[in-house]
Amino acid sequence: MTDLRHTQPDAPPPVAPGTPPILQLQGICKYFPGVIANQDVSLDIAPGEIHALLGENGAGKSTLMNVVTGIYQPDGGEIILDGYGQSFAAPQDAIRAGIGMVHQHFKLVPAFTVAENIHLGWRETPFRASAKTLEARTRALSDRFGFSVRPDAIVADLSAGEQQRVEILRVLARQARLLILDEPTAVLTPAETRDLFRALRAFRAQGNAVILISHKLDEVIDISDRISILRAGRNVGTYRTADCTAAGLATIMVGREIVRRDLRARTPGAAPIATTPVLSLRGATCRDPRGVETLRDVTLNLHGGEILGIAGVAGNGQRELTQVLTGMMPLSAGNILLDGTQAPLADPAAFARAGIGHIPEDRLRSGLAPSLDITDNMALREYDRPPIGRHGLYDRSAAGRLAQTIVEAAEVRVPDLATPIRNLSGGNQQRLVARREIRIASRVLVAAYPSRGLDIGAIATVLRYLTELRDQGVAVVLVSEDLEELLNVADRIGVLFHGRLMATIDAATADMETIGLLMGGRPAPSGSAHSGGQA
Amino acid sequence: MAGTLQRQPTVTPARRLGWRAGAVVTALAITTLFLALSGRDPRLLADLVVRSTVGSRFGLEDLALFLTPLLLTGAAVTVTGRIGVWNIGAEGQFYAGAIGATAVGLFLPGPSWLVLPLMAASGIACGMGWILVPALARAYAGVNEIITTLLLNFVAGLLTTYLAVGPWHDRVTGALASTGRLPVRIPEIWGVVHWGFPIALAIVLALAWLxxxxxxxYQITIGGANEQAARYAGIPVRARILGVMLLSGGLAALAGMFEVAGTVHRLQGGLANNFGYFGIVVAVLARGSCLNVLPAALLMAFILNAGIVLQTQQLTSSAVLAITGLVLFMIAIADELAHYRPVTVRPTTTRPATGAEARP
Structure with a gap:
């Protein structure tokens, strides 16, 4: 793809020598109490380029973009637009100057139509704004910028990819010349990603610029012209993409060599795979409130000292499987056996007491209480046992000591244990939840998408947690949509399709193609898999 | 370039308290201004208010009498708030408690050491009964508790009036619209202040600990902060909602029992005096902390007491509500403003910077 770029019609336009960069940052500094978010960051974005911004979680990418878009004021340095110094007192100033940002979490009104969202808070919205006018204007914008949207659709009914198109179109409609995208592909399917990239190239071809924040190295290499890497708030280098390799970028980003070991290898002295299963499902079936089967006749065994990977396209029963395995959801049919005996039904506290930890899919929504402090959140699994919970009491100082232990084990720097947990970055939240669950997971750990939204360094840390736990003889279930991760870490991989466990295959001999076929609901070619979910 | 304001995610308690003090002072200043504009002497009125609230023994006794029900109804609304539920029905549960207590007091003769606890028990049971249906509906069917608890207030208020002028009407002395005087009373400890006051204080402190x-x-805190996380941790959220709402109903009912057995000594229409609704105000001011109920209720009691004094000076009772509203409004503004801190934008050069030489 990369080598073809210059022959494509939407290649970057030739830029006259001496044309000033669209955006130039000179020595930007931004400090928060006790934290250097950005230190002396200089960067320039030329017209007609897609500039990728790489960095680990907490490297200062978001802060820098918040400075550029006028949400924060820099504590030092200059923002230069088209050669002229600028300061943005508010986001509106940045929008007026042609800088548009598409956030990771969309800022759309779910109950409004696409056309209404596009026209919300826009100077050029006609005074008499009938639905018909707005939709016609939206259709015109959609044609002009090449982002196809349905103007009369309600935003809440749209897929994440469609919502993102609305968001981008909204920014483009306000004459943005510099488009900033924060993790745009995190919510997209591969096909939607291709569409997005095609549109971004078209946008670039008109002499505009794009700043793309991403963790996915392959994508960055595919789409960008230049790459800047932030580490600990500083710009550690800007490179031409053509000169970069994924491994090289990862090393610079993390600031250390990433050792890509085969994570299946056991350390000496590791617990062997147990012969009797610790947790088993027998014909497990779940129905949703409408009576639709979300999990169908799943039979599997979890053995101590082994990692079972669960692959599948999201929404094929992964959520139900993790909730059944952690006692959060009752079964409509079938059995769940803990050490060979019937487990208490749908009692997550009993499962936790039995040594089953759970890293939930959506940590902020279901694993944490965002408004409460770190201490209260870290006590969530152990509040009912000594030393925190004696005689029906809640010992805050014991909870504080537990929180301190978890924070240290997770190697997370926090200003103060009384900080609301929502003020921590997503990566730090995930590390804390992982550590909290590992503490109680004496027998089983169910981890749902533990690396989602994390950077390479944090992913490696979380995966290391899982393999360490495996080596201690704990059974680990790893639900992931990243096949490479599953193939690296898991011992066996189960594939879910429409709530059915299609097959459980040996990860050492599995290949992407077989798993891909199973994920699409087709039976695996004989020989490479045991069929029928007889795990 | 001028300075600009930035919103901080968290506020220190001291900072919030400072802003709130400013808000109360502003509200009082506005009140004073309007009093002066309507031709009254604010200094005279202020003097009168201080003398008849904190500046004299009678004033302090009255303050304590106002404080007693406010502490309990404020605590009632605060505890439900901790699990994310709004009990707007403290007024109704207050009436239910008063009715339950009166029934025992009027029709069960006996020594007061026996009858008073029975009145309290009966009152609390009635208050819990009054909130039982909204609580069950909220916990198990997700029915919005704000509507159900609110509407039951009117039922309880009218039921009280009906009992006071109907079946339980005092036919002996021919009092206008109330039952006869209860044969037992909560003993006084200081002037007209009865034992209900220290008991209410102790209850609020106990709740703060609880x-x-x-x-x-802890389970309630988690359930209120994120119900999904509570379910994930295996906390029985429904049972806790039910328990907290029943506790809340019981607290408001106890306030009703204290009022009827300690202060008014008879059941009459309008007995609750909006204490249930003022409990919501107290809870809003307390921001979910039972300990904060103490100063919040004190402020509310002061305003109510001052209102009585102002009424003797030909101000209508609506003026008191208006002042309460003004104080709340100012505090709401102050709570939000406390988040903002000024930041200065560094002046940037307007001269063309690097790279501009090539501009045409």
Missing amino acids: TTRTRWG
Whole structure:
């Protein structure tokens, strides 16, 4: 793809020598109490380029973009637009100057139509704004910028990819010349990603610029012209993409060599795979409130000292499987056996007491209480046992000591244990939840998408947690949509399709193609898999 | 370039308190201004208010009498708030408690050491009964508790009036619209202040301990902060909602029992005096902390007491409500403003910077 770029019609336009960069940052500094978010960051974005911004979680990418878009004021340095110094007192100033940002979490009104969202808070919205006018204007914008949207659709009914198109179109409609995208592909399917990239190239071809924040190295290499890497708030280098390799970028980003070991290898002295299963499902079936089967006749065994990977396209029963395995959801049919005996039904506290930890899919929504402090959140699994919970009491100082232990084990720097947990970055939240669950997971750990939204360094840390736990003889279930991760870490991989466990295959001999076929609901070619979910 | 304001995610308690003090002072200043504009002497009125609230023994006794029900109804609304539920029905549960207590007091003769606890028990049971249906509906069917608890207030208020002028009407002395005087009363400890006051104080302190230092309190805090996380941790959220709402109903009912047995000594229409609704105000001011109920209720009691004094000076009772509203409004503004801190934008050069030489 990369080598073809210059022959494509939407290649970057030739830029006259001496044309000033669209955006130039000179020595930007931004400090928060006790934290250097950005230190002396200089960067320039030329017209007609897609500039990728790489960095680990907490490297200062978001802060820098918040400075550029006028949400924060820099504590030092200059923002230069088209050669002229600028300061943005508010986001509106940045929008007026042609800088548009598409956030990771969309800022759309779910109950409004696409056309209404596009026209919300826009100077050029006609005074008499009938639905018909707005939709016609939206259709015109959609044609002009090449982002196809349905103007009369309600935003809440749209897929994440469609919502993102609305968001981008909204920014483009306000004459943005510099488009900033924060993790745009995190919510997209591969096909939607291709569409997005095609549109971004078209946008670039008109002499505009794009700043793309991403963790996915392959994508960055595919789409960008230049790459800047932030580490600990500083710009550690800007490179031409053509000169970069994924491994090289990862090393610079993390600031250390990433050792890509085969994570299946056991350390000496590791617990062997147990012969009797610790947790088993027998014909497990779940129905949703409408009576639709979300999990169908799943039979599997979890053995101590082994990692079972669960692959599948999201929404094929992964959520139900993790909730059944952690006692959060009752079964409509079938059995769940803990050490060979019937487990208490749908009692997550009993499962936790039995040594089953759970890293939930959506940590902020279901694993944490965002408004409460770190201490209260870290006590969530152990509040009912000594030393925190004696005689029906809640010992805050014991909870504080537990929180301190978890924070240290997770190697997370926090200003103060009384900080609301929502003020921590997503990566730090995930590390804390992982550590909290590992503490109680004496027998089983169910981890749902533990690396989602994390950077390479944090992913490696979380995966290391899982393999360490495996080596201690704990059974680990790893639900992931990243096949490479599953193939690296898991011992066996189960594939879910429409709530059915299609097959459980040996990860050492599995290949992407077989798993891909199973994920699409087709039976695996004989020989490479045991069929029928007889795990 | 001028300075600009930035919103901070968290506020220190001291900072919030400072802003709130400013808000109360502003509200009082506005009140004073309007009093002066309507031709009254604000200094005279202020003097009168201080003398008849904190500046004299009678004033302090009245303050304590106002404080007693406010502490309990404020605590009632605060505890439900901790699990994310709004009990707007403290007024109704207050009436239910008064009715339950009166029934025992009027029709069960006996020594007061026996009858008073029975009145309290009966009142609390009635208050819990009054909130039982909204609580069950909220916990198990997700029915919005704000509507159900609110509407039951009118039922309870009218039921009280009906009992006071109907079946339980005092036919002996022919009093206008109330039952006869109860044969037992809560003993006084200081002037007209009865034992209900220290008991209410103790209850609020106990609740503060219960909500922050016990397993039950922790479960409620988690359930209120994120119900999904509570379910994930295996906390029985429904049972806790039910329990907290019943506790809340019981607290408001106890306030009703104290009022009827300690202050008014008879059941009459309008007995609750909006104490249930003022409990919501107290809870809003307390921001979910039972300990904060103490100063919040004190402020509310002061305003109510001052209002009575102002009424003797030909101000209508609506003026008191208006002042309460003004104080709340100012505090709401102050709470939000406390988040903002000024930041200065560094002046940037307007001369063309690097790279501009090539511009045409």
